[in-house]
Amino acid sequence: MRNFGFATTKSRTVDYSKIDTRLIGYILENEPTFNACLSCGSCTAICSAGNLTNFNIRKLSLLIRLGELEKIHTEIDKCMLCGKCLLECPRGINTRNVIMLIKKGLTIFDIKDQE
Amino acid sequence: MENYFVLPFTVGTVILFSILLVKYALWISKLSKIDKLRIVQSIFSRRTLSAIKECFMECLIHRRIFKRNILLGYMHMSLAFGWFLLIVVGHIEWVVYSGTFVTYPWNSIFFQYFVHESFPGEKIMANIMDFLLLFVLSGVLLAYFKRINSRMYGIKKTTKLKPRDRMTMCALWLIFPLRLLAEGATASFYHNGGFLTNSVGRFFEWIQISHTTEEILWWSYSISLGVFFVGLPWSRYMHIFTEVLLIGIRSTGVKLKKEFNSYSRIQVYSCSRCGICIDVCQMHISNISNNQSVYILKNIRDQNLTDRKLFNCLLCGRCEQACPVNINLNDLRISQRIRATKEYNSDYAFLKTLPVEQPVEDKTPEVIYFAGCMTHMTPGIKKSVLKVLEKANVNYQFMDKDKGACCGRPLMLAGQYEAAKKLIAHNREKILESGASTLLVSCPICYKVFKDDYELGQISIKHHSEYFLELVEQGKITLKKSDKSIVYHDPCELGRGCGVYEPPRNLLKMTGNLQSIQQEKVNSLCCSGSLGDLCLSMSDRNTIKAETLKVLLNQNPDMLATACPLCKKTFVKGVDIQVKDIAEIVAESMEN
Numbered sequence: 001m002r003n004f005g006f007a008t009t010k011s012r013t014v015d016y017s018k019i020d021t022r023l024i025g026y027i028l029e030n031e032p033t034f035n036a037c038l039s040c041g042s043c044t045a046i047c048s049a050g051n052l053t054n055f056n057i058r059k060l061s062l063l064i065r066l067g068e069l070e071k072i073h074t075e076i077d078k079c080m081l082c083g084k085c086l087l088e089c090p091r092g093i094n095t096r097n098v099i100m101l102i103k104k105g106l107t108i109f110d111i112k113d114q115e
Numbered sequence: 116m117e118n119y120f121v122l123p124f125t126v127g128t129v130i131l132f133s134i135l136l137v138k139y140a141l142w143i144s145k146l147s148k149i150d151k152l153r154i155v156q157s158i159f160s161r162r163t164l165s166a167i168k169e170c171f172m173e174c175l176i177h178r179r180i181f182k183r184n185i186l187l188g189y190m191h192m193s194l195a196f197g198w199f200l201l202i203v204v205g206h207i208e209w210v211v212y213s214g215t216f217v218t219y220p221w222n223s224i225f226f227q228y229f230v231h232e233s234f235p236g237e238k239i240m241a242n243i244m245d246f247l248l249l250f251v252l253s254g255v256l257l258a259y260f261k262r263i264n265s266r267m268y269g270i271k272k273t274t275k276l277k278p279r280d281r282m283t284m285c286a287l288w289l290i291f292p293l294r295l296l297a298e299g300a301t302a303s304f305y306h307n308g309g310f311l312t313n314s315v316g317r318f319f320e321w322i323q324i325s326h327t328t329e330e331i332l333w334w335s336y337s338i339s340l341g342v343f344f345v346g347l348p349w350s351r352y353m354h355i356f357t358e359v360l361l362i363g364i365r366s367t368g369v370k371l372k373k374e375f376n377s378y379s380r381i382q383v384y385s386c387s388r389c390g391i392c393i394d395v396c397q398m399h400i401s402n403i404s405n406n407q408s409v410y411i412l413k414n415i416r417d418q419n420l421t422d423r424k425l426f427n428c429l430l431c432g433r434c435e436q437a438c439p440v441n442i443n444l445n446d447l448r449i450s451q452r453i454r455a456t457k458e459y460n461s462d463y464a465f466l467k468t469l470p471v472e473q474p475v476e477d478k479t480p481e482v483i484y485f486a487g488c489m490t491h492m493t494p495g496i497k498k499s500v501l502k503v504l505e506k507a508n509v510n511y512q513f514m515d516k517d518k519g520a521c522c523g524r525p526l527m528l529a530g531q532y533e534a535a536k537k538l539i540a541h542n543r544e545k546i547l548e549s550g551a552s553t554l555l556v557s558c559p560i561c562y563k564v565f566k567d568d569y570e571l572g573q574i575s576i577k578h579h580s581e582y583f584l585e586l587v588e589q590g591k592i593t594l595k596k597s598d599k600s601i602v603y604h605d606p607c608e609l610g611r612g613c614g615v616y617e618p619p620r621n622l623l624k625m626t627g628n629l630q631s632i633q634q635e636k637v638n639s640l641c642c643s644g645s646l647g648d649l650c651l652s653m654s655d656r657n658t659i660k661a662e663t664l665k666v667l668l669n670q671n672p673d674m675l676a677t678a679c680p681l682c683k684k685t686f687v688k689g690v691d692i693q694v695k696d697i698a699e700i701v702a703e704s705m706e707n
């Protein structure tokens with residue numbers, strides 16, 4: 001294929017009836033404030049781990065909502081729980097608790113990364 | 116034989132001490148080798164003497180509870196010290212009567228039942244015993260009232276009870292009134308006993324009670340003792356003996372470990388459920404009343420601690436500071452968090468792949484400055500620290516100028532101990548590599564973990580308030596005094612956490628008029644922003660913050676000062692007046 005200097009993402013569809021809701025359900029049950037997330041990305045802009053790596057907490061929370069859990073484990077392990085996102089979030093979401101719940105949820109449901 | 120009534124008491128006593136012996140032996144045997152060695156080595160040292168003194172002052176007199184509230188202290192003292200004296204003097208009474216030192220315990224405990232004839236010193240001994248009984252009874256009476264109205268005792272909330280606890284408590288409450296009645300019944304026939312039991316005896320004589328009633332009363336007294344003794348190891352009263360064990364072990368220098376072990380268990384069982392920690396906890400302001408330390412300890416005993424309760428706590432340390440038993444409540448809670456999150460600790464593999472930054476100049480810095488995540492959130496503080504360093508001509512290296520890892524304390528607070536160790540190792544290497552002799556930090560959260568967990572050897576760790584004060588003392592910077600009135604808020608991690616109270620105050624006295632407030636230093640309130648709490652909602656945080664601000668701003672100061680970027684960030688969103696970190700104040704007050 002010709003190299004235009006940019007790439008297009010593959011088109012994809014989400015089948016809402018087949019979404020894996022285990023993790024998001026677990027998080028919302030224990031930290032309902034996560035419902036209020038508007039994906040503004042403030043947390044990601046300030047993130048300490050994002051400053052050191054390509055970690056993107058906003059993207060992760062979107063993936064979790066879509067039930068795409070193949071790469072969550074390695075990614076979430078980059079967070080250092082520093083709490084900057086907590087101070088920045090306009091919705092007052094307990095982001096640190098969300099992160100701990102993701103970690104715990106992955107353990108409870110035995111969700112592992114897939115290659 | 117007519118003496119069968121001593122059986123419930125005797126059986127109870129044997130069961131009690133057997134259980135205690137087995138439990139304590141098990142706990143001590145599970146301590147680490149080093150801790151056991153410590154105990155063996157200090158058994159015959161002066162520490163033992165001071166431990167005995169502490170046991171006397173705390174387990175019997177309850178000095179620390181007295182300091183909190185006289186009525187509550189008196190209640191605890193009359194029950195513990197009074198009962199103790201009843202046993203000791205009761206034995207002396209037996210010795211005076213029989214001339215022998217050793218006897219079966221029931222002979223002195225049920226003395227008045229067995230001894231009817233008179234002997235030299237009888238009246239004095241009987242009156243002393245009656246006085247002591249009255250002393251204990253006054254405590255029991257206060258305990259009844261406390262259940263009804265705990266506010267009188269400086270306590271707004273009292274602990275909720277389980278049936279098991281309730282049964283043991285009722286047995287305890289019955290012991291002394293029954294003793295009075297039983298001794299009174301005997302006195303009605305033989306006219307023995309002192310001023311109190313004899314008066315009861317005269318009344319019984321007047322209503323003409325029978326010997327059967329006397330027997331029944333002695334049986335009841337003995338049964339209540341037996342029930343209390345058997346129930347004791349399974350109830351909160353286990354603290355009576357465990358606190359003695361705790362004081363003994365603590366005096367040998369044994370410390371709480373990160374992970375929950377049998378010393379932690381001894382601490383858990385030493386809690387008397389006095390309720391003092393419930394009252395000092397600010398969570399009440401947001402109507403949260405199930406997560407206070409006393410409940411956590413109880414849940415650990417009953418093995419039904421939920422994550423919600425465990426993680427909903429500011430770890431402000433107010434309860435630990437107030438606890439009369441000196442239980443390490445913060446670290447104990449953290450050890451439970453470590454246990455709860457053990458299965459999912461990160462290894463931060465990416466740290467190894469980070470590019471190594473080369474120092475711009477190759478001379479060794481004198482100071483290495485670690486700003487930390489929170490200072491990076493408050494650029495004003497960061498700029499001020501740098502300004503002061505430049506002004507004082509300090510040769511420093513900025514460790515986390517662009518790319519820095521977190522200090523690890525937030526992970527510690529969340530119980531992610533293994534993960535925190537990875538960050539600590541990473542940062543520690545950088546600090547040691549720099550060759551600096553001083554590590555400067557501008558955030559109490561980082562300061563705490565550097566002090567407690569980094570093992571930096573010769574490197575001295577300084578909070579910016581301490582370091583700036585040194586700069587002033589060395590004449591490297593001079594400060595201008597203004598006439599602004601300032602109130603200082605003690606950050607939890609800096610004050611109760613690390614014991615730094617004076618340096619920030621000394622600096623503030625040089626730059627303005629420092630006002631003192633009601634709840635400060637060890638008694639200071641939490642700003643509510645703490646990273647120790649993982650699930651407190653923003654609106655609850657704001658409610659708590661508003662109350663803290665009320666106390667701080669009571670005298671309408673011109674400025675609110677603090678020494679923590681997180682406290683500052685928390686307060687800024689709640690007040691009209693200026694909120695400044697000590698670094699900003701110093702930077703602005705420097706003379707050119």
Ligand code: SF4
Pocket residue numbers: 036037038039040041042043044058088089090091092093095
């Ligand atoms: S800052 Fe808050 S609202 Fe915005 S994306 Fe992050 S969590 Fe969601």
Ligand code: SF4
Pocket residue numbers: 043046047048049050057078079080081082083084085086095096099
């Ligand atoms: S707590 Fe985690 S996600 Fe939030 S800012 Fe810190 S590193 Fe990023």
Ligand code: SF4
Pocket residue numbers: 385386387388389390391392393408409412434437438439440441442444
């Ligand atoms: S933890 Fe301390 S203050 Fe709280 S109830 Fe127990 S003994 Fe009292």
Ligand code: SF4
Pocket residue numbers: 395396397398406407408427428429430431432433434435
């Ligand atoms: S540490 Fe603070 S918030 Fe937690 S229970 Fe104790 S007083 Fe309450």
